Amino acid sequence: MADLRSEFLGIRSPNPFWLASAPPTDKAYNVNRAFEAGWGGAVWKTLGEDPPIVNVNGPRYSALHSNERRVIGFNNIELITDRPLKTNLDEIRQIKRDWPDRALVASVMLPMNEAVWKQYIPMIEDTGADAFELNFGCPHGMSERGMGAAVGQVPEYIQMATEWCKAAATVPVIVKLTPNVTNILPPAKAAQAGGADAVSLINTINSIMRVDYDTLTMFPSTDGMGTHGGYCGQAVKPIALNMVAEIARNAATRSLTISGIGGITDWRDAVDFLALGASNVQVCTAAMVYGFKIIDDLAEGLSAFLDSKGMRSVAELVGKAVPSVTDWQYLNLNHVSKAVINQDLCIKCGRCHIVCEDTSHQAITSQVNGQRHFEVIDNECVGCNLCVSVCPVDNCITMQAVTEGIDARTGKPIVKTKANWTTHPNNPMRKAD
Amino acid sequence: MNSKKAIDNIRAGRLDKVAIDKNFSDLHPPLSRSEALIAADRCYFCYDAPCTTACPTGIDIPGFIQKIRSDNLRGSAHTILRENIMGGMCARVCPTEILCEDACVRNTHEDQPVAIGLLQRYATDPILENRTPLFERAAPSGKRVAVVGAGPAGLSCAHRLAMLGHDVVIYSRDSKAGGLNEFGIAAYKTVDNFAQREVDYILSIGGIELRNNVALGTDLTLDELCEQYDAVFLGIGLGAVNELGITDEDLVGVENAIDYIAALRQATDKSTLPVARRVLVVGGGMTAIDIAVQSKRLGAEQVTIAYRRGPEEMGASKFEQQLAQTNGVSIRHWLTPTAIHEEDGEITVELTRTKQDAQGRVEMGDETEVLQVDMVFKAIGQRLVDNGLAGLKLQRGRILVDDTQATTRDRVWAGGDCVVGGEDLTVSAVQHGKVAAIAIDRRLRHG
Incomplete structure (x- = not known):
């Protein structure tokens, strides 16, 4: 079996799966259970100034369900820890003593006041925590008080607070980024400029789940009123992956170490993050939906995957897919793919036909010789992948590259040479070949 | 003949009431909401769905299942009942394994169709239970139609005619309406007096008068009906x-x-x-x-x-x-x-x-x-009682009709088991009644 042992900024853990800073890491009781279950590390629920904040005594969470009531998206309005700082520090110290082989990171959220950082950071570091994670991401509640996402949305603030933390800390500093920005690169660059050793992303996304259909008020509500929360879970993974890949492939930020967060539920999700440049991953929602036991599948699945690829360690996987991410303008416009329907696997539901007919390119038959039959019409197929996306049968419809002859749709010969938008004749700003 | 032995060998009370009640409870208990949502989620929402093609009444099955998924049960029931007003009974008695569920593409995928029958019941039960009106009558046409037979064909025809604005009188030879839904069909398929509740729902649209204990051939003749009404529908089943x-x-x-x-x-x-x-x-x-x-x-x-x-x-x-x-x-x-x-x-x-x-x-x-x-x-089958069917052409002992259910006699339509092509299925009888009502309406309005 491949070695899952992980080293992140020099912090060792038996596997690359850490619990993200969130309700599952709010107390020693939970973190103990997580470590007993096999989690590699934990980022403690965010610490703040004393006196502690308070939470609402009502719904803090709500979910977007699939039809069979699987949680696919998750929303929360819980704030940072609502327990006294000393209680948390005592427990962190004890846990680190009891579990020396696990990574234990202290998440902190402090106001934009250097003196506060100077006061709190050494006190927290004294617990023996392996690193700090700066919570510049929570989009609800704390952001109204000028912290969390309110910092993460202003690169100058990120840099400033990172610098304050770095000045006061001797252990590594990870800056946790908010996705509630139009471009993730300026915040990442600011963290880097401030001296961050790593970034972690994403924190949650501003969200309102729905309304109550009886009362036509926001749902869930606290005594009839609601506020936006932070959205996470499987549904946010693609957003997170894009932001991770952006940082990993950008020349200015690619040297940053990344901890990947966002909807990781099974080992394949972890592979996505690692291959797109994260050095480890953090999990919260999946644990909150299924309990800590999911670590079994995460760890075993990843290990088996590495074996199947002939990789001996997680490090060999990190960043493998980054070179395949590029800008649209560099995609090869000479490449032609077409959908192919495997008639032996086809169950004749006709979904491919109707979506292509109604919403795309009218490139799939519904009948051939009077019989119900679904087949791609190469003359019309642009290779858009819609049919593949909606087909309920795994691998029944596949995209296959056309490598020679003529493209039946355009009548143009297939050429081996690549050509992209930068040199395309229709591009008014094309460059010479 | 009626010796002690004979009496002992045919007697009541072989099982106690508790056992009998259990034996005659619902053969397929209804789905709970969570069961229904899971079952509904298995529907692939096929294009030109094979299940719909297989349904004699052409119910938009993926359509009604999608509405179950969104908790739109009223819409779901309407999708069912607008094609098949006896969708509740058909959900219980249809041989779905040779109709819609046989055609389900899930059979190809995993040999287990979507539970269409049970889902149809899930969607329609609350409507019948609460007698939620889903259909309105069109403006009165001033036309009157006689329907002979209060089984699935007759009731379906009457309901559609009433919807289309005509007044209907149903003649039933039995003491109550329902036909084989009420007097035939195994008891464990239609418990809790469902057949009568369905009849009540159908009649609640208004414009339908039910006259029980009147039999064609003995109490009234086809000639009389043709004289008194603008059109006649025969859904008399197989009486012998x-x-x-x-x-x-x-x-x-x-x-x-x-x-x-x-x-x-x-x-x-x-x-x-x-x-x-x-x-x-x-x-x-x-x-x-x-x-x-x-x-x-x-x-x-x-x-x-x-x-x-x-x-x-x-x-x-x-x-x-x-x-x-x-x-x-x-x-x-x-x-x-x-x-x-x-x-x-x-x-x-x-x-x-x-x-x-x-x-x-x-x-x-x-x-x-x-x-x-x-x-x-x-139990080797029934046959048509041809008493009182003057002027109708029969074929192989059943009434000959065209594809609009019109008989060979002007202004007389027929459907259900009594016609050539009758399939001994509630769902087919309902379709016959519906098709005939649409044809009658066209005739009454446009000549």
Whole structure:
């Protein structure tokens, strides 16, 4: 079996799966259970100034369900820890003593006041925590008080607070980024400029789940009123992956170490993050939906995957897919793919036909010789992948590259040479070949 | 004849009331909401869905299932009932395994169709339960239509005609409406007086007058109806029972299955029904299965079905055959009664082995065997009572109709089991009634 042992900024853990800073890491009781279950590390629920904040005594969470009531998206309005700082520090110290082989990171959220950082950071570091994670991401509640996402949305603030933390800390500093920005690169660059050793992303996304259909008020509500929360879970993974890949492939930020967060539920999700440049991953929602036991599948699945690829360690996987991410303008416009329907696997539901007919390119038959039959019409197929996306049968419809002859749709010969938008004749700003 | 032994061998109370109530509870209990959502989620929402094509009434099945998924049960029920006003009963009695569920593409994928029948019941039950009105009548047309027969064909036709603005009088030969839904069909398929609740729902649209205990041929004639009404629809079913064609078949203890089923359906306390210790059922259709299984569930010890052909030719679906077998009914193929005797309340049936000749016809073999029973049920089909059908052309003993259900007599339409092409299915009868009503409406409005 491949070695899952992980080293992140020099912090060792038996596997690359850490619990993200969130309700599952709010107390020693939970973190103990997580470590007993096999989690590699934990980022403690965010610490703040004393006196502690308070939470609402009502719904803090709500979910977007699939039809069979699987949680696919998750929303929360819980704030940072609502327990006294000393209680948390005592427990962190004890846990680190009891579990020396696990990574234990202290998440902190402090106001934009250097003196506060100077006061709190050494006190927290004294617990023996392996690193700090700066919570510049929570989009609800704390952001109204000028912290969390309110910092993460202003690169100058990120840099400033990172610098304050770095000045006061001797252990590594990870800056946790908010996705509630139009471009993730300026915040990442600011963290880097401030001296961050790593970034972690994403924190949650501003969200309102729905309304109550009886009362036509926001749902869930606290005594009839609601506020936006932070959205996470499987549904946010693609957003997170894009932001991770952006940082990993950008020349200015690619040297940053990344901890990947966002909807990781099974080992394949972890592979996505690692291959797109994260050095480890953090999990919260999946644990909150299924309990800590999911670590079994995460760890075993990843290990088996590495074996199947002939990789001996997680490090060999990190960043493998980054070179395949590029800008649209560099995609090869000479490449032609077409959908192919495997008639032996086809169950004749006709979904491919109707979506292509109604919403795309009218490139799939519904009948051939009077019989119900679904087949791609190469003359019309642009290779858009819609049919593949909606087909309920795994691998029944596949995209296959056309490598020679003529493209039946355009009548143009297939050429081996690549050509992209930068040199395309229709591009008014094309460059010479 | 009515000796002690005979009385003992045919008696009520073979099982106590608790056991009987359990045996006659819902064969397929309704789905809970969570079960329904899981079942609904299995629907692929096919294009030009094969299940819809397979449904004789053409219900938009993926459409109604999608509405279940979104908790839009009223919309779901409307999608069902606008094509099939008896969607509630059909959800219970349709042989879905040879119709919609047989066509489900999930069979190709994993050999397990979407539970369409149960989902249809889930969607329609609350509407029938609460009598939620889903249909309105069009402006009155001033036209009057007579519907003869208050079974699925007649009720379906009447409802559609009422919707389209016509006034309808239904003549029922029975004491209440419902036809075979009320007097036929195994009790465990339609519990809690569902047939009458459905009739009530259908009639609640208004504009339909129900006249019970009036039979065509004896109490009124087709000529009279044609004179008094603008159009006539005949949904009279098959009123007579086929005979075995052997001597002594009118012995005590030899009964028509449909009569016994009717009595069973009307009995409020089924533990009071006399049931034989040993039962022979002759036939291979749904009625044969219904009487055999119900006899067993009433406490008969030994129930045998004798059918003169093989399992493939049985009118009863494979599911029904399995239902009989799991209820402990013994199905004997290629066997037919050729003689019947009664002595001291005990019936001796001589059964002859049958075989198929080169043309596929049944012919008698040489082997015989003897079976001793206490009751014999005839379930070898029904036939049309052609009394009072003056001016209608019949074909192979049934009323000839065109594809709008029009008979050969002007302004007379017909549907259900009584017509050529009648399939002995509630769902087909409903479709006939609907198609006829649309044709009648067109005729009444446009001549």
